Amino acid sequence: MPQLVSLVRQFRPAQLVPVRGKKHLHLHLGRGQGGLLGRSLVLAGFGSLAGAGAWWAMVRFGSVPPTSAVFGVGFLLAALAGLTALWSP
């Protein structure tokens, strides 16, 4: 936990930063560990939103019973785990 506290202290709020020579703004999430934390939280938030969105789409447009949806998640996880299981030296 001390590491997490340290990361939180270093974390600076995301801000849009203009970069010379670039026409678009860059999302700047801080430097070093703070940036890592920021990026990680953004990714976790993105994943959670994707989950909520997928759920909403299934309920709104699909005829998939919720229990099947949970089981479908298991299949997706299994495929993901399998694809990355041997990604080691």
Add this chain to the structure above:
Amino acid sequence: MIPSINPDVSGKRGSWMVAVGLFALGSTVSAAVLGAALGTVGSIVKPILPSKAAWTLAAASAFGYALHELSIFRLPRPQRRRQVPSGWRVRYHPWTAALLYGTALGPGILHYIEASTYYLVLSWAFLVGDPILSALLMGVFGFSQALPHLLAGWRVDSPEASYRTGDRVLSYRALAHRVNGIGLSTAAVLTLFGTFLR
């Protein structure tokens, strides 16, 4: 693992395809056997297991391990820190070795565990509590382990090229963990919604 296994399946395209197929066969069957065993145990304890609490715990674990995969904090990753025997590559015919490696690596519990997503797949197989569905679930895990070999080794024509390809694949290791983090956080939310918004 990818650079270690691929030299066995390098060589002529036809021979290589057979080896990858045998690897996939061994991996799928052995993982499915573990899944069936987990599903059987799960079906026995299912009547006494508080379903909502168990699925909530699974969702919380999924989110916790998502943060682990995204390097926010560390969670324990119990595993057997062993590798598959490298001697099989020289001792056996490449096809036999590919089948043996697939069988040994398929269940995932006999060697290093790279991605935490694996623990959630095991818990899913257990909580589903149906031997056939759990075998299917773990079978998907086992089969998916063969796909990176298929993709990474497609243009490999020598052991040297195989090691080079393996190094290139490993350069995406951090990305693989991030993708797992996103997948786990997605799964956590979907599971919670599926458990409580029925």
